[in-house]
Amino acid sequence: MFDKRRKKLKQMSRSQKNPSSMIAAISPNSRVAEQFRTIRTNIQFSMVTKNLQTILFSSSGPYEGKSTICTNVASVFADQGKRVLVVDADMRLPSIAKIFHLNNKVGLSTLMTSQHLKVEEAIQHVEAVHFDVLPSGIVPPNPSELLDTERMDEIIDELKQQYDLILFDLPPIVSVTDAQIMATKVDGVILVIRKDIAEVEEVYKAKELLDLVNANVLGAVFNGETNNYDYSNSYYR
Template sequence: MSHRRQKTDEPQKLIAKINPKSPHSELFRSIRTNIEFSSVDKPMRSILITSSEPDSGKSLICANLAVVFAQQGKKTLLIDGDLRKPTVKKIFPEAVSHGLTGILTNRVTIDEAIRETEVENLYVLPAGVVPPNPSELLGSEKMKQVYAELYEIFDQIIFDTPPIQLVVDAQLLCSLVDGSILLVRSNHSSKENSKKALQKLQTANAHVIGSIFNNNKMKMDGYYYAD
């Protein structure tokens, strides 16, 4: 797969790339390690991250996790699975294309939609044009076929999906991936909402491998992983 690398301004919040030796970057590497050791029977080559509520800092955490997996030498793909309010393109400006919706509606091929980033080994698949029927596209047979192809191409796949309390999109995708993670924003997400979010994942037969607790949405003052 060959893609032209584009020069872009440095994403100011991509701490794992900007300052890989920082304590925050080390926390992301710790989460990566926990994900890798969450199953002894099957490698967690594809993970889905959703949240109990919006404004949890989920997309930024997905992006930084993707960076540390790529820094490990794994060919990594970050997929913006939020076809309603896509965010990945704001973190990776090079992610401008038809994206996932273009693939699912047969407008572009996988190779045409995926973009290489300035981080070695890291690729992004943006959401693309916001469609009128996100759930139908994500729950389609075409989505299953696309996922199967991507699983053969990449060593690690990370799905950034919408909050599970708001729409069914994460529930539709969690059956595809090796493991799912629930992101909870401390002092923002209620225990009841977090419990309901976890129940929705379990109802969809998701393999829930843990939770990430984010203490601060923008500054990322702290976060930790719990299995």
């Protein structure tokens, strides 16, 4: 079992920045794209009774596909004409800029530390998927401290004036406190669980850590790769 997991981790390490992971945009008629639309529908059901304008995506550990799930969900919401923004708030191992070949010199970390940079100057539009991206920016020495500031609250408030839906990609929950901090600032959290990668104990630990900060956990996406261009996803409460 452990050999299988190590092999899977190596495969994910090599492939996680592959633009083909944007399957919802590349193959909109595929079974996988339909699964992402199902996830969208389940989120929309939650929106009926709750204001869910800001949603955080994270996982218990690395290589579980949180960034892939986050960006594909963004894509299917953008397909409905929604104004969607993906924020790469993983200021430790950022990946969103690499997925879309964006300049990462200016981004969230820059906004947090600059007194003169405007929010719109840090945002980049990705025409191929019809949504905007706020990259992480240069990796700072103190990501969790930056997230736990009034400046972060101000940025979120400003973004909410411009977008219908804002999706945040955060580091794994168990390893650092970033996701816990942001979970107190957003409307909901979705946990990504990767088949053959996620450890059961770590998943339970991640849920416990979210509960400690009274996070609104909307549900989880079970993510299991079946071949190079196919994902099996399910969303549950």
